Each structure stands twice: as C-alpha cells, then as structure tokens.
Amino acid sequence: MMPSIKYYIQSICVLLLCFSCVEEIPLESESEITNYLVIEATITDQLVKQRVQLSRTYGLEEEGPQPESNATINVNVSNGVEYEFEETNPGIYESISEFRALEDLDYSMQIITNSGTVYNSELEKLTPVSPINNLYVERGFDENGLEGVSIFVDTFNSDENSLNYRYEYEETYKIIAPLYSPQELVILNDDFDYPPNFFAGDTVEDIMDFFFLLQNRPEQEQICYNTVLSDEIILASTEELTNNDIDKFRVRFIGRNNYIMSHRYSILVRQYVQSQEAFEYYRTLSDFSLSESVFSENQLGFLEGNVFSVSNPDEKVIGLFQVSSVSEERVYFNYSDLFPGEVLPPYANSCDDFFTPILLKEDFFHNIIGSPVIDMLNQGFQFYDLTLSMDFNPFSVNPYVLVLESCGDCTVLGENIVPDFWEE
Structure with missing residues (x-):
C-alpha cells in the first residue's frame, strides 16, 4: 500500500491552483474547472510494480475525484x-512487470486516454540515493506546548550538493x-406486531429465547489494527544547511492523549529524494493550501507540472512525473515505553455509558409492537452482559446490558487481522 497525496492535490485543484509563472487568471466555467487530468506518478529505485494514478478534477458540489479509466500508459x-x-x-495503473529506476538513464511517460488524447512527460533521471540513517521516537513537546511523542528522521548525506x-x-x-464480550446477541425474530396473548404462559426467559440467541462470536473482535496513510506534504531540504545532513527532522507528532498510541504503535516512513523541480512543485502546493482564502484577490491560477498534452498544447494538466530514489524504515513503540506507569489516553469514543433497554413494548391495546433491545442492536449497540433483574414483566424487564458499538467491537475502528509486518 503506497501513501498518496492525490486527494490532497484534488481538494486544492478544484479551487484552481497557480501557474508557475504566477500569472493571475479569471475563474473559468464549471465544465473547464472540472475536467483537468490529474496525474500522480513516481517511479522509484525499489524493485516493485510501479504505480500511476489518473483522475479528473471535480466541482464543489461533487463528492470526489473521478478516476480516469481505460488509459494506455508506458514508461x-x-x-x-x-x-x-x-x-x-479504477484510475490506478501498475506496471505489468516489476522494475526499478537505474542511475544515468532518462525516463519519460506517455499516457493515451480512452478518448485518444496523448500526454507526454519531460525526461527525468533518478535522483541521488540518500538512505534514512535513523528513525526514532522521543517524548517531548511540540511548538505549541502540547506534550506527546515525536517521530524523528536523521539522514547523513555524503553528496556535496544539497538534497531535497x-x-x-x-x-x-x-x-x-x-x-x-466474547458473546454476541443475535436477533432471531423481529416480525412485529404480535397479539396480546401471543406469549401467554411463557416465561421471560422463553420470550428472550424466542427473539434472541446469545452465542460465542464466530471470530474475536476485541483486538484490531488500523493503518492510516499520511495526507500532508512533508518537505525538508539541506539547501541552507552547512553539512548537508538532515538531523532530528520531525516527520510526525502525536499528542499524548491520542488513542492511537494507547497500546502499540508503528510507523513506516518513506523518504523520497526530490529533484529541485519536484521540490518546488510540492512546496508551492503546500504553501497554497495554507493560504487564508483561496478565493481572495491574490487567488492565483494553475500549478504547472512536467506533463503536457501533445494533442492540445493549451490544455492544462495537473501533476508530476518523478523518478525518485526512496528509503524506508519502520519503528515500533508501546505507550508504556514513553509514559511508564501513566494512565492510557482516552479511547476513541467515551465508553462510560451502559444501556439496559426493556425487552418489549406494547401499544394501547396491548399488542406487542416492538423491542427496544432489537432497535438498539440494529443501531449497532453490542451485547456486554446479562442483568440480574428479577422483573418478570417483559414490558419492564431489562435483561441485557448493551454498550456503544465501538466500545464492544473493535472492527468499527480497524481490522481484526494482524498485519503481516506486525511485531510485538
């Protein structure tokens, strides 16, 4: 799984980005705004199936980018x-065979869309190799005084030239x-209504057994894992440094009350060496996203990359074709490693409440018209325990203790399959 900034770019593209020549242009019609081809293509020196993503920009009233399908792509x-x-x-293309970028060779990309429009990239070379030397975590404070954990990177550059x-x-x-709870409450019957004497002679336990089955869960849903990809542009450069080394550069900060650190946490960091052109492209994109108002009088036009339309030279194309060396490292830590003996961060949702709905409800004529227990189970509430109620009236008894879905079922927040790379 490769992190992607496609949606980061898309969210800004819809508001019109800026020309590299910093030329102000008027807002265009909706059809023009929503028809830019967006390209995300990074060829690396890792021996993998390389990936290219294609989509079209979208209007403010639309839900998201439209994948560009049925294109022909060659590198x-x-x-x-x-x-x-x-x-x-849809919109995601992978090389048929694995390959890696090599030094001293020129690479270019050609895209032919389903409509026959041809796009070419400029020639690109593999950027210098610069591995991550150290990836580590430290407890501390961010620039706003918030306590938490920082993930730092050290990179020692032997190249005399500065690197991005x-x-x-x-x-x-x-x-x-x-x-x-290792048990779950399964609904057996919910075909209401029932006449007043339908359960005549039945005990509360009989009625419970008619509507529900309390059984062991078919799979554990207590421990899960969730993976989240970065969605921000993180840049560093040695341009203004004397020794060309990246020393203690913070890639990620996590506040100490963030539940993602409550037990065990891992981060895989990828470091791409960027050409000057690519670095400026992403820096401009990042700066633009931080502007206070994208529709202010300082609104710029369109961010130009290194891909152009052969079929229509005036057509605007968003995105970049890169050939980058990449280095990656992974680190693990437990909350107790950095905050020994301290209270864990609060859970993703408050789990202080317990719910004990009545078993059945009736109308004015004593017809059985529903079950609050069934209603809550259908909303996702989870079985937690049985009550010790001695009430024998099914319209007032509260036989089950229920909890919020995320409090009793971790699959709401993640997957209950241990990742292949995971280490305890």
Missing part, C-alpha cells in the same frame, strides 16, 4: 526498454475494545 527508458502499465483498479526530501508515512496501531 520509456533511454536504453530502449519500455514498461507497460495495466489498470488494476519529501516524506510519506503509514502508521499502524493496535486497538483494544474496552467493553468487549
């Missing part, structure tokens, strides 16, 4: 090799549902 190398891509998911870096991360954390 051409100056040594005569050509790599073909195939669409694996962009960082992405995947964070994975363990979730433990605090009010978990």
Whole structure:
C-alpha cells in the first residue's frame, strides 16, 4: 500500500491552483474547472510494480475525484526498454512487470486516454540515493506546548550538493475494545406486531429465547489494527544547511492523549529524494493550501507540472512525473515505553455509558409492537452482559446490558487481522 497525496492535490485543484509563472487568471466555467487530468506518478529505485494514478478534477458540489479509466500508459527508458502499465483498479495503473529506476538513464511517460488524447512527460533521471540513517521516537513537546511523542528522521548525506526530501508515512496501531464480550446477541425474530396473548404462559426467559440467541462470536473482535496513510506534504531540504545532513527532522507528532498510541504503535516512513523541480512543485502546493482564502484577490491560477498534452498544447494538466530514489524504515513503540506507569489516553469514543433497554413494548391495546433491545442492536449497540433483574414483566424487564458499538467491537475502528509486518 503506497501513501498518496492525490486527494490532497484534488481538494486544492478544484479551487484552481497557480501557474508557475504566477500569472493571475479569471475563474473559468464549471465544465473547464472540472475536467483537468490529474496525474500522480513516481517511479522509484525499489524493485516493485510501479504505480500511476489518473483522475479528473471535480466541482464543489461533487463528492470526489473521478478516476480516469481505460488509459494506455508506458514508461520509456533511454536504453530502449519500455514498461507497460495495466489498470488494476479504477484510475490506478501498475506496471505489468516489476522494475526499478537505474542511475544515468532518462525516463519519460506517455499516457493515451480512452478518448485518444496523448500526454507526454519531460525526461527525468533518478535522483541521488540518500538512505534514512535513523528513525526514532522521543517524548517531548511540540511548538505549541502540547506534550506527546515525536517521530524523528536523521539522514547523513555524503553528496556535496544539497538534497531535497519529501516524506510519506503509514502508521499502524493496535486497538483494544474496552467493553468487549466474547458473546454476541443475535436477533432471531423481529416480525412485529404480535397479539396480546401471543406469549401467554411463557416465561421471560422463553420470550428472550424466542427473539434472541446469545452465542460465542464466530471470530474475536476485541483486538484490531488500523493503518492510516499520511495526507500532508512533508518537505525538508539541506539547501541552507552547512553539512548537508538532515538531523532530528520531525516527520510526525502525536499528542499524548491520542488513542492511537494507547497500546502499540508503528510507523513506516518513506523518504523520497526530490529533484529541485519536484521540490518546488510540492512546496508551492503546500504553501497554497495554507493560504487564508483561496478565493481572495491574490487567488492565483494553475500549478504547472512536467506533463503536457501533445494533442492540445493549451490544455492544462495537473501533476508530476518523478523518478525518485526512496528509503524506508519502520519503528515500533508501546505507550508504556514513553509514559511508564501513566494512565492510557482516552479511547476513541467515551465508553462510560451502559444501556439496559426493556425487552418489549406494547401499544394501547396491548399488542406487542416492538423491542427496544432489537432497535438498539440494529443501531449497532453490542451485547456486554446479562442483568440480574428479577422483573418478570417483559414490558419492564431489562435483561441485557448493551454498550456503544465501538466500545464492544473493535472492527468499527480497524481490522481484526494482524498485519503481516506486525511485531510485538
């Protein structure tokens, strides 16, 4: 799984980005605004199936970007090799064979859309290799005085020239549902209404057994794992440094009350060495996103990358084709490693409340018209325990203790399958 900033770009593209020449342009019609091709293509020196993502910008009233499907994509190398891509998911293309970018070769990309429009990229070379030397965590405070944990990167650059870096991360954390029961309450009957004497002679236990089955869960839903990809542009440069080294650069800060650190946490950091052009592109994109008002009088036009339309030179294309060296490292830690003996952060949702709905409800004529227990189970509430109620009236008895869904079922917040890479 590769982190993507496609939606980061898309959210800004819909508001019109800026020309590299910083030229103010008027707002365009909705059809023009929503028809830009967006390209995200980074070829790396890792031996993998390389990935390209294509989509179209979208209007303010639309839900999200539209994948650009059925395109033909090739990456051409100056040594005569050509790599073909195939669409694996809507708008996502992967190289048919694994390959990695090599030094001293030129790479270019060609895209032919389903409509026959041809796009080419400029020639790009692999950026210098600069591995991550150290990835580590420290307890401390951020610039706003918030206590938490910082994830730092050290990179020692042997190249005499300054280097530019962009960082992405995947964070994975363990979730433990605090009010978990190994049993679940299954609805057997919910075909209301029933006449007043339908359960004549039955005990409350009989009625409970008619409507519900209390059984062991078919799979555990107490411990889960969730993975989140970075969605911000993280840049660093040695341009103004004397030794060309990245020292204690903070990639991620997590406040101490963030529940994702409650048990065990891991982060995989990827470091991309960027060309000057790519670095300026992302820096401009980042600066633009921080502007106070994208529709102010200082509104700029369109952010130009290195991909252009061969079929229509005046067509605007968003995105970048890069050939980057990449280095990645992973680190794990437990909350107790950095906050020994201290109270865990609060859970994702408050789990202080317990709910004891009545078993059945009736109308004025004593017809059985529903079950508050069934209503709450259908809303996602989870079984927690049986009560010790001695009430024998099904219209006032509260036989079950229920809790909020996320408090009793971790799969609301993650997946109950241990990731392949996970280490305890």
